Amino acid sequence: MAKNINICFALMWITLFGHFGQGYSDLQIFFTKKITYGQDYLYVQFRSVQTSTAVTVNKLIVQRNNTATFVDILETDFNSTVWKDSKMQERSCSETWNGVCANVTDIHISKDNVNCADTGTYRGILELSDGSNLTEQAHLEVKVVPDRIEPIELVSGQNDSLPFHVHSKLVLLCTGGVGDPPMNIHWCIKRSTDVFPKLYDIQEDISNGIPYLVGCQYIQTSNITYVVSNKDSHTLLRCYAGDFDQCNNNLIPYGEFLVRKGSTSAGNNIGMKNLSFLQFLFLVKLSGLYRLVDT
Structure with missing residues (x-):
């Protein structure tokens, strides 16, 4: 009625x-x-x-x-x-x-x-x-809203575990479902002195792939080239798919990668006073002075 x-x-x-x-x-x-x-x-x-x-x-x-x-x-x-x-x-x-x-x-x-x-x-x-x-x-x-981000992967750079050498260059890969219509992947950074993560603003360090459709949503990859500096005592890099600035939104899917600085070069400096006698002989041999020491 x-x-x-x-x-x-x-x-x-x-x-x-x-x-x-x-x-x-x-x-x-x-x-x-x-x-x-x-x-x-x-x-x-x-x-x-x-x-x-x-x-x-x-x-x-x-x-x-x-x-x-x-x-x-x-x-x-x-x-x-x-x-x-x-x-x-x-x-x-x-x-x-x-x-x-x-x-x-x-x-x-x-x-x-x-x-x-x-x-x-x-x-x-x-x-x-x-x-x-x-x-x-x-x-x-x-x-379709973005629903997943894979863990950030180190694809190029120092292969061993933390800490990373200062001045070393890391290439990180972020892969995720970016919804339909597709949204962009963004990167954030949070250093030890920051209260909250903020957008990574050096856009030339970031390269986004072309989204491709899988099932109900698009998949996209994004690379960031990051150079480890003395500021990276404890730095978190984060990636997510969504609106431009959601770095502080923990309710959306995101991936994170920890960067912590170590020594200033790819090789560790060894103090001579800490060398054993055998290590000293080995270094002398490498330097071409083996005969002088041996005699």
Whole structure:
């Protein structure tokens, strides 16, 4: 009863005050425009308001286009419904009724059943008894947020464990799911004197790869070339995918890499007073003075 009252009120409003907007016909579509994967439900409603008794409705065909062509989802005469897309039927709840003032078809998919393939243009074709058709369509977008970042990998530079030698050059690799539409990977830095991590601002040190689609989201890689300095007594480098400055957001996926300085060169300086007699002979031999010492 409440549904009939609402639909009749909509028809009364149109009669008294005109159409809801430009391009109005007696076939209307209501929908959720943007949907976040795993968080929002999908809803599409086609409503045919009866404005004339001379022409009646034969059937409504609902289609979706997420590739190159439109494919039928279902068709209904508002008394019974025939599904054409069995996979969507398994995931959705559909309701159709023939009201006093309008014919209505709903398609509802819960947030747990929405998938990235639901993105597309949804179209309704209303076939009328006089042979004419009415068409309305709308585009729905299922957004996938970045959901994972792999541990940062040292791909070039000093291969042994901490500490790293001052002036050594480290090439670090960050790989992660960057969502759909794809977002960029950003780098942050937090030295021992910093309270919070901040954006790494030397952009020429960063090289981002081209995102490529795997399943429901894009994957991207990003390299950073970092030169160890005397400031790196305890430096954290962090990477994440998302908005420009979320360095201090610990609720999003991120990877971290610890840089801690060691000696000033790739070789450790050994004090002569700490050498054993055998070490001393070995160094003398390497220097070409072995015969002098041996004699």
